Amino acid sequence: MIFAKIEKQKIIPEIDNDILDRINQVYIDTRYPADYGLLPGGKPSLEMIDKFYEYTKSIYLMAEKIIINFG
Numbered sequence: 001m002i003f004a005k006i007e008k009q010k011i012i013p014e015i016d017n018d019i020l021d022r023i024n025q026v027y028i029d030t031r032y033p034a035d036y037g038l039l040p041g042g043k044p045s046l047e048m049i050d051k052f053y054e055y056t057k058s059i060y061l062m063a064e065k066i067i068i069n070f071g
Contacts, residue, residue, distance in 0.1 A: 019055050022048070 026044060044052070 016055065023052050023056065
């Protein structure tokens, strides 16, 4: 129901698939560690962690706004 309202209003959020892929890879590596340990590619830099945080926060706030306005 919410999706139909969003679609009707043409509210389509811009998604950065590159950042989402990197966040997903960190999640997978830490959630399901391989035999060679957690984060085999190394930990993300603090700068990258900040970028992940800000991006996921913006998605959360956007989703919250959509739910409040159309829920």
